[in-house]
Amino acid sequence: MNKNAIIIGSGIAGLAAAIRLKVKGYEVDVFEANASPGGKLSQFTIKEYRFDFGPSLFTLPEEVEDLFILAGKDPQTYFSYIKLPIACHYFWEDGKQVKAYADIDKFAKEVESQLGEPAEHVRQNLKKSAFIYNSLSPLFMHRSMHRWSTWLNAQALKFTFQMGKLGIFSTMNAANARQFKQPKMVQLFNRYATYNGSNPYQTPATLNIIPHLEFNIGAFFPTKGMYDITQSLYNLALDLGIKFYFDSKVDKVLVADNHAIGIRSGGKDYLSDIVVNNMDMVNAYKTILKDEKQPKFLLNQPKSSSALIFYWGIKKVYKELNLHNILFSEDYQTEFDHIFNRHSIYKDPTVYINITSIYKPDDAPEGCMNWFTMINVPNNQGQNWDELIAEARKNIILKINRTLGTDIAPLIEAEEILDPRTIESKTSSANGALYGNSSNNRYAAFLRHANYSSDIKNLYFCGGSVHPGGGIPLCLLSAKITTEMIG
Template sequence: MSKKAIIIGSGIAGLASSVRLAAKGFEVEVFEANSYPGGKLSEIQLGAYRFDAGPSLFTLPEQVEELFRLAGKNPKDHFEYQKLDIACHYFWEDGKQIKAFADINQFAEEVETKLGEPASHVRKALKNSAFIYENLSPLFMHRSLHQFSTWTNAQALKSYLKMGKLGIFSTMNQANEALFENPKMVQLFNRYATYNGSDPYQTPATLNIIPHLEFNRGAYFPKKGMHDITQSIYKLAKSMGVQFHFNSKVEEILIDKGKAVGIIVSGEEKKADLVINNMDMVNAYKSLLKKQKQPKRLLNQPKSSSALIFYWGIKKEFKQLGLHNILFSENYKAEFEHIFEKGSIYQDPTVYINITSVCKPDDAPEGSMNWFTMINVPNNQGQDWDQLIQEAKKNIISKVNRVLQTDIESLIEVEEILDPRTIESKTSSAQGALYGNSSNNKFAAFLRHANYSSSIKNLFFCGGSVHPGGGIPLSLLSAKIMIGFIK
């Protein structure tokens, strides 16, 4: 008789875990509080406009493809994506614009031509990023940091000899200032701290690993939109016999004699041989494991930033915009001080605009665009969000109008807003933080919860709030690392 596994939450890591467990012969049931799978990786339909609700950048597609191969299927028959020729369009208030071409030499030449930054500096930055990835990803991304063997294998021993070159002892901003001459390029490469909700003026330079994924490995777009990552894995899981229960909020993880034996949902006990928690780790301990000893040091770690998103249907096409667009703040340091020190929103925020209709025209009516308009904001600490949102919207519109020489407010046909409060309520993310704990110190990677419980047998953890971190690739890898502990 096959063993039974229960998964709490159908975020991307929960979905990946269900596939991996089914492939190992487990009987799998997934319990999800929402009426849909995917967690943050969901979609919104506003009239004739469709929006990917959450994560908008897709890297390391092989992590998705691997799930189909585990099931003996050809990924291309179920999930299609394309590589982007331009990773991002960047705009500054003084009229400067550059395109971050996927071709590194083309990008380097673009930077030299438009900003006067030597092309060699760009190549060196991306070479450094690749070096960090090659030496740290086997430790931090593909293995558990909570196992002694991780620190004693041959790869780890080689990395110890290169510690000084891996950015552990300086901040991301310090490393970028030492490399680039033009402050705009420092700002551009500092932006990668936001990929895991951190501050480039505090986070270690090891996070300069991130550009490697976008440039050296490539940025991609699923042909049916980011939501197809969710849908394709969900359909795969169902085809493997995984049972999904939606609108089913788990109330407690059942523990008997130091072992996880099931859950309580809708007042009913559901027994299992093991339990996997894909819910935010902090809220899981506070609500599902409140009778158990709390890992206070991990629970009390500072949280990452959150987001304020305006989903706008725009009645016009802007030819200068691509899939990913950044309109930079004039004072980046002040922006991050407001987010992480003042718990507020800077008056001149950096604006990110994701427009999937550029690649998928049916996401907006002809002659129109679907703008996912986002700024980084602090996590929810009880601020007056209604007031902050009102001020932020005014400042975003003003910035867009200045940079794009338009009157954007008159072009907004439909609107929906997502803020830290609704992020928390929809996804159970503690304080609405997008990536769990922040990475604003050199020890942050070691202060993430392991992919298993050290005190409760048969209880495992996956998702962006535990090791190795937030975002689609790391969440998928969290499921892979976790499965390695299940026999």
């Protein structure tokens, strides 16, 4: 008789865990509080505009493809994507622009011609990023950090002797300031701290691992939009016979004799051999695990930043914009001081604009664009968000107008807003933090919840709030690490 597994949440990690357990021979039931799968990786429409709800950057596509291969399916029958020729287009208010070409030599020459930064500095930086990745990914991204077997091997010993070279004792900003002579280049590479909700002036330089993914490996775009990652994995799960319960909020994890034995949802108990929680770890302990022993030290850790997103339908095509665009603040350090120390929003924020209609024209009416317009903001600590949002909207529009030489306000014909409060309510992310606990200190990698419970047997965890962290690739790897622990 097959064993049964229950997955709480159908975010990208929950879907991946469900598929992996099904391949292992488990009967899998997935309980999702929302009406559809995906969590942050979902979609919606306003009028004739389609938007991806959350993550907009796609790297390490092989982590998605591996799930189809594992299930004995051809990935191309479910999912397709392209490699981007330009990873991002950067803008400053003084008129300077940089296109981050996928071709590293071309990108290096672009930086030299536009900013006066020697091309060799870019090549050296990306070689260093590759070194960090190749040194750390086998240890931190592909294995549990909470098991002795991870540390009792040659890779761990090598890591111990290389800690200084890997940037653990320096900040990202300090490392980048040593590498580059032009402040704009330091700012460009400091930006990668935001990929896991961190502050480049505090987070360790080990996070300079991130540019390797975008440049040395590449940035990609699913041909049907980011939501197709969710949809394709959901289709695979259905084909494998995985059962989904939507609009089914889990009220409690059932525990007997320190063993997870199932869940309670809608007043009914569902028993299982194992339970995998894909819900935000903090909110899980506050709700469905509130009667169990609490990991107070982890729960009380500072949280990552959040986001304020304006989904805009724009009645114009801006040919100077790409899929990913950044309009930089004139004072990056002050911007991060507002986010992490003042818990507010700086008057001159860095604006990220994602426009999927460039590669998927049916995401917007002809002659129009769908703008996913985002700034980094603090997580929710009871601020007056209505006031902050109104002020930020005004400042974002002014920033866009100054940088692009336009008047964007009359062109906005559709709008939806996502702020830390709605991120928390829609995705159960504690305080609306996008990446769980903060990574703003050198020990952050060790301050994430393990992929299993040390107090409750047969209870496991996956997703962005636990090891190895947030973002699509790490969420998929968390599902892999988790399910490899399960017999």
